[in-house]
Amino acid sequence: MTDSRDAFDADRPTPAWDDPAERPPPWRSGGETVVFENPWMRLTRHPATAPTGLACDYVVMRPRHLSVGVLPVHDDGAVTLVGQQRFALMNWSWEMPEGGAPFDEDPIEGARRELAEEAGLAAACWREALKVETSNSITDERALAWIAWELSPAPCAPDPTEVICVARVRFGDLLREIGRGAVRDMFTVATALRAYHMAREGELPPELAKAMLAGV
Numbered sequence: 001m002t003d004s005r006d007a008f009d010a011d012r013p014t015p016a017w018d019d020p021a022e023r024p025p026p027w028r029s030g031g032e033t034v035v036f037e038n039p040w041m042r043l044t045r046h047p048a049t050a051p052t053g054l055a056c057d058y059v060v061m062r063p064r065h066l067s068v069g070v071l072p073v074h075d076d077g078a079v080t081l082v083g084q085q086r087f088a089l090m091n092w093s094w095e096m097p098e099g100g101a102p103f104d105e106d107p108i109e110g111a112r113r114e115l116a117e118e119a120g121l122a123a124a125c126w127r128e129a130l131k132v133e134t135s136n137s138i139t140d141e142r143a144l145a146w147i148a149w150e151l152s153p154a155p156c157a158p159d160p161t162e163v164i165c166v167a168r169v170r171f172g173d174l175l176r177e178i179g180r181g182a183v184r185d186m187f188t189v190a191t192a193l194r195a196y197h198m199a200r201e202g203e204l205p206p207e208l209a210k211a212m213l214a215g216v
Contacts, residue, residue: 002104003104004066004105004106004107005066008131009142024052026051027049029046029047031046031047032045032046033046035059039064040064040065041062041063042061042062042064045057045059046060060138060140061138062140063100063139063140064100064103065100065102066100066101066102066103066107066143066144067100067134067142067144068098068100068110068111068114069095069098069099069111069143069144069145069146069188069191070097070111070114070123070145070146070147070148071096071146071148072096072119072121072148072149073148073149073151073212074151074168075149075150077170077171077208077210077212077213077214077215078168078169078170078171079168079171079192080121080166080168081094081096081166081169081174081188082094082097082164082165082166083095083164083166083167084163084165093185094167094183095183095185095188096185096188096191096192097111098114098145098187099113099114099117108146111144111145115154116154116157118156118158118162119156119166120154120155120166121151121153122151122154123151123152124150125148125149125150125205126146126148127148127198127203129145129194129195129198130143130145130194131143131144132187143187145190147195147198171192171195171196171213171215172213172216174192175193175196178193195212196213199213200213
């Protein structure tokens with residue numbers, strides 16, 4: 001069985017300034033105890049040794065899915081966002097369509113599913129935009145995002161716990177609201193800023209990039 005975590009980790013390049021010979025020793029784990037688990041995550045506890053040699057008691061949250069997200073861009077440069085209530089912070093959040101893909105699934109299929117379920121859209125064109133490790137001091141969560149375009153309607157079927165609001169927003173307005181702190185979902189913020197860079201640097205089709213940047 002293919003594990004999407006292996007592919008995510010395998011092609012990580014080394015930054016130009018990084019000399020592996022100068023790195024301190026890695027963390028070491030002396031074992032693992034599962035403290036809690038459910039269908040979405042595991043909490044594991046480890047007797048650990050820090051790079052300094054200090055003994056530590058370390059707990060890690062390990063999601064059971066790869067996080068996937070997609071920023072859908074319309075021909076006029078607008079993007080579709082979804083709004084929903086979030087439990088952990090007890091707040092309302094505007095985000096790109098995002099969710100989880102089982103580790104044995106092609107991640108892009110999970111992103112296609114989230115785009116349809118949350119935004120009621122399908123996309124003919126996809127380009128990988130971003131790989132990030134979220135809160136890597138407490139979780140091994142991995143996240144993968146795409147930019148998608150040539151959009152068309154698709155059946156919408158949110159999760160039974162979700163009430164989704166959908167908004168079509170000019171790309172420049174999204175960037176401005178990120179700057180104001182009105183859009184705070186890390187995955188969405190990082191993907192939108194990456195999309196801006198891709199549009200500026202010729203990494204997206206010229207007409208699409210021109211439409212995205214028109215209101216920036």
